[in-house]
Amino acid sequence: MSSRQIFAGIAVIVVIWLAAACTYTVPQSHLGILFQYGKIIRMNMPPGLHFKIPILQNARVFDGRIRTLDNPPQQFLTTNKRNVKVDYFVKWRITDTKEYYQATGGKASVLESRLASIINGGLRDQFANRTIQEAVSSQRADIMQALDVGTNKKIGNLGIKVIDIRIKQIELPEVVHNSVFNRMRAEREKVAKKVRAEGKAASKRIHAEADKKRTVILAQAFHKALTIKGKGDAKATDIYAAAYDKDREFYNFLRSLRVYRQSWNSKQDMLVLEPDTQLFKYFKSSEKQKQ
Numbered sequence: 001m002s003s004r005q006i007f008a009g010i011a012v013i014v015v016i017w018l019a020a021a022c023t024y025t026v027p028q029s030h031l032g033i034l035f036q037y038g039k040i041i042r043m044n045m046p047p048g049l050h051f052k053i054p055i056l057q058n059a060r061v062f063d064g065r066i067r068t069l070d071n072p073p074q075q076f077l078t079t080n081k082r083n084v085k086v087d088y089f090v091k092w093r094i095t096d097t098k099e100y101y102q103a104t105g106g107k108a109s110v111l112e113s114r115l116a117s118i119i120n121g122g123l124r125d126q127f128a129n130r131t132i133q134e135a136v137s138s139q140r141a142d143i144m145q146a147l148d149v150g151t152n153k154k155i156g157n158l159g160i161k162v163i164d165i166r167i168k169q170i171e172l173p174e175v176v177h178n179s180v181f182n183r184m185r186a187e188r189e190k191v192a193k194k195v196r197a198e199g200k201a202a203s204k205r206i207h208a209e210a211d212k213k214r215t216v217i218l219a220q221a222f223h224k225a226l227t228i229k230g231k232g233d234a235k236a237t238d239i240y241a242a243a244y245d246k247d248r249e250f251y252n253f254l255r256s257l258r259v260y261r262q263s264w265n266s267k268q269d270m271l272v273l274e275p276d277t278q279l280f281k282y283f284k285s286s287e288k289q290k291q
Contacts, residue, residue, distance in 0.1 A: 024059045025049055031064040033097040043098040060106055066093045066163055067108070071116045073171070076127040078135060085171040086123060090115065090151075091163040099159030111158060118154050119165065122147045133183060136170055143167065 025048070026032035032045035036057045045059075052059055073087040092115065094100050104110040126143045127135055135143065147165045155162065244251045 022054055023049060023051055024061075026061055029063070029065045030061050031094060031097050032059055032061050033101060034059050040098050040101070044096065060101070062094055062097055062100065062106065063108075064094055066091050069112045069115055071112075071119075073169075074120055074123070076124050078127050078130060078132050080131050082132050082172075084127065084132060084135065086127075086167060087169040087171070088119070088123070088165065088167045090119060090165050092160050093163065094159060095161045096159035099157055101159070103158045111160065114158065115151075115155065115160075115162075118151055119147065122150050122154075132172060136172065136184075140167055140170070 024032070026045055028047045030047060032042075032050065033040060034042035034045065034050070034052060034057060036053075041057075050059070069090040069092065071088065071090070073085045075083050075085050077083055100106070100111070104114070123143075126146055130139055130143075144165055144167060148162065151162050151165065240251075
């Protein structure tokens with residue numbers, strides 16, 4: 001191998017080393033920070049290829065995605081002097097690489113330790129102002145909202161933002177388990193009884209109104225029916241009277257035929273009457289005409 005080839009090989013190696021030493025890459029969803037003699041000169045560098053001066057400058061890259069702090073359950077004392085075990089998690093991410101590095105040295109474990117301490121203090125204050133019943137049943141959302149606001153105020157120098165704080169579970173001591181749930185059950189039964197009583201009162205009121213309307217409608221209908229029937233009877237009487245005045249004998253004959261038809265509907269029908277009764281008037285007259 002000639003000296004020219006050796007020199008060319010060394011030159012290639014030097015170029016590759018310089019290219020590697022003068023550049024660095026910030027991956028997607030990460031943030032970069034650039035140092036010179038240990039002093040931060042650039043921060044929050046976006047993803048992509050960046051340049052630096054070899055030996056004089058160095059860079060570090062931090063994960064900028066949302067991360068989760070899942071702390072072990074902690075015990076807190078309520079206002080009625082009862083311990084509760086609270087299991088929670090926190091969603092956070094880096095927003096300022098300079099503050100984050102200065103506060104933690106770039107170590108996520110240090111940040112999570114300080115963050116857990118802040119949140120534990122906030123939970124301690126929240127539970128100290130509430131009873132077990134309030135914390136377990138009705139005010140959990142208020143606790144989380146107060147924690148979210150208070151924690152973001154206290155972490156201003158950590159270079160992060162708390163996205164969400166969620167209480168996964170609140171465990172009660174065995175001593176107060178039954179008493180708490182019995183009290184909650186009694187409260188719910190009280191509410192249920194009140195709702196049932198209001199429903200029964202509304203039902204009776206509706207039935208009373210319906211019965212009243214029904215009585216009024218039936219009375220009006222009965223009155224109308226009597227009026228119509230009275231008019232019909234009056235008209236029928238007028239018709240009968242007019243027919244009677246035109247031909248009284250024929251009118252009496254038709255009425256007799258109607259009586260005959262209603263009296264003998266079948267062969268088994270029988271009437272026992274005297275022969276001289278008015279009912280047989282037209283039978284007798286027909287016999288005389290035959291003779």
